Amino acid sequence: MEFSEYFPVWDKLTPVQQQMLADNATLRAVPKGTVVHNGSADCIGFLLVRTGQLRVYILSDEGREVTLYRLFPRDLCVMSASCILRGLQYDVTIEAEKDTEFWQIPAQRYKALMEESAPVANYTNEVMTTHFSDVMWLIEQILWKSFDKRLAAFLLEESALEGSPTLKTTHETIGHHLGSPREVVTRMLRYFQDEGLVKLSRGSVTLLDPDRLQALAED
Amino acid sequence: MEFSEYFPVWDKLTPVQQQMLADNATLRAVPKGTVVHNGSADCIGFLLVRTGQLRVYILSDEGREVTLYRLFPRDLCVMSASCILRGLQYDVTIEAEKDTEFWQIPAQRYKALMEESAPVANYTNEVMTTHFSDVMWLIEQILWKSFDKRLAAFLLEESALEGSPTLKTTHETIGHHLGSPREVVTRMLRYFQDEGLVKLSRGSVTLLDPDRLQALAED
Numbered sequence: 001m002e003f004s005e006y007f008p009v010w011d012k013l014t015p016v017q018q019q020m021l022a023d024n025a026t027l028r029a030v031p032k033g034t035v036v037h038n039g040s041a042d043c044i045g046f047l048l049v050r051t052g053q054l055r056v057y058i059l060s061d062e063g064r065e066v067t068l069y070r071l072f073p074r075d076l077c078v079m080s081a082s083c084i085l086r087g088l089q090y091d092v093t094i095e096a097e098k099d100t101e102f103w104q105i106p107a108q109r110y111k112a113l114m115e116e117s118a119p120v121a122n123y124t125n126e127v128m129t130t131h132f133s134d135v136m137w138l139i140e141q142i143l144w145k146s147f148d149k150r151l152a153a154f155l156l157e158e159s160a161l162e163g164s165p166t167l168k169t170t171h172e173t174i175g176h177h178l179g180s181p182r183e184v185v186t187r188m189l190r191y192f193q194d195e196g197l198v199k200l201s202r203g204s205v206t207l208l209d210p211d212r213l214q215a216l217a218e219d
Numbered sequence: 220m221e222f223s224e225y226f227p228v229w230d231k232l233t234p235v236q237q238q239m240l241a242d243n244a245t246l247r248a249v250p251k252g253t254v255v256h257n258g259s260a261d262c263i264g265f266l267l268v269r270t271g272q273l274r275v276y277i278l279s280d281e282g283r284e285v286t287l288y289r290l291f292p293r294d295l296c297v298m299s300a301s302c303i304l305r306g307l308q309y310d311v312t313i314e315a316e317k318d319t320e321f322w323q324i325p326a327q328r329y330k331a332l333m334e335e336s337a338p339v340a341n342y343t344n345e346v347m348t349t350h351f352s353d354v355m356w357l358i359e360q361i362l363w364k365s366f367d368k369r370l371a372a373f374l375l376e377e378s379a380l381e382g383s384p385t386l387k388t389t390h391e392t393i394g395h396h397l398g399s400p401r402e403v404v405t406r407m408l409r410y411f412q413d414e415g416l417v418k419l420s421r422g423s424v425t426l427l428d429p430d431r432l433q434a435l436a437e438d
Contacts, residue, residue, distance in 0.1 A: 114337070114344075115337060117337055120337075121333075121341045122334060122340045128347060128351065135355065136354065
């Protein structure tokens with residue numbers, strides 16, 4: 001079964017466990033734009049991405065979306081199984097950003113596997129921890145420090161000064177201007193790139209969507 | 220060893236695993252105010268609280284502290300072992316809020332145990348998930364929706380109107396005024412109570428620290 005190539009700890013499972021997964025993982029294909037999961041009440045199970053791309057985001061009262069992270073082929077989605085993650089009551093929306101195929105594993109089946117397999121439990125823990133870390137970073141930078149706004153405003157100003165959508169500058173230089181470490185600049189620029197706002201190349205940043213950058217800067 | 224009574228999955232360990240923990244868990248006592256852990260570079264290991272209370276918080280650039288959660292006896296602290304939690308690079312500070320005793324387990328030892336014991340891995344995962352969920356809720360309500368400010372302002376206004384620090388009101392009524400579900404009001408009032416801002420009783424809320432509530436409302 002092809003699933004085995006996408007599930008990182010497959011080789012650490014017993015034949016019985018492998019068979020259980022093979023019997024219970026259902027391959028689904030959804031078109032771009034499909035809302036796969038919506039809120040904590042919804043518990044469709046663990047998802048393992050085969051092709052395409054899923055976007056996990058939260059929605060504010062005012063309808064502003066903040067992308068938390070994206071899931072690519074071989075990524076496991078745990079938020080769609082919130083019902084079995086004791087203590088998790090956090091509402092996110094998961095949307096297919098491209099035509100996407102994923103295996104869906106019923107929450108209770110996966111939970112039973114986690115309970116008997118340390119490799120599966122640790123793998124799941126690692127996925128959770130990584131997402132936790134990404135989300136905390138993003139929320140701190142965006143909601144607390146408004147770094148996204150400040151960076152968007154800076155890029156627009158520089159672009160106006162240079163009369164060009166392409167800025168020849170390093171992340172370190174941007175960091176000096178904004179009083180932020182280079183790593184923070186790099187990470188936020190990549191976030192902007194994933195959101196389709198800019199394009200990054202060696203030694204330059206190109207503004208792809210000045211209107212949305214302007215909206216972000218004024219938000 | 221008394222440790223066994225505080226570690227929830229002790230009975231699910233093999234004798235060898237129990238011995239390893241008994242040999243490696245060191246009991247430490249720290250006075251109130253001690254900073255136990257500071258930032259992601261610091262990796263003192265997993266902590267299991269025996270007595271007292273630890274507070275986990277983040278610090279903004281402007282020096283504002285936001286309490287993420289508290290750890291009480293029998294609670295496991297995972298953020299202090301961030302070095303072995305692959306993907307976790309998030310900086311928190313952990314401070315003893317009372318005189319506190321805890322067992323400290325070296326990160327690598329605990330990690331080895333997690334890798335061979337599914338019960339330990341799942342227990343750790345559950346702790347992580349619960350904290351993740353708490354933190355997301357809090358950050359969303361505080362940093363995004365400013366619900367803490369709005370609630371503080373409302374309590375101060377009502378108290379001024381009634382000429383009393385004690386408000387006879389239900390969480391549901393407060394929710395109606397603020398356009399928020401009762402559960403959100405209850406959870407934020409409990410957070411306020413833990414922070415020493417109010418005292419909750421059946422059918423009433425007493426303002427304990429109007430100055431700090433005022434500072435919060437104007438923040």
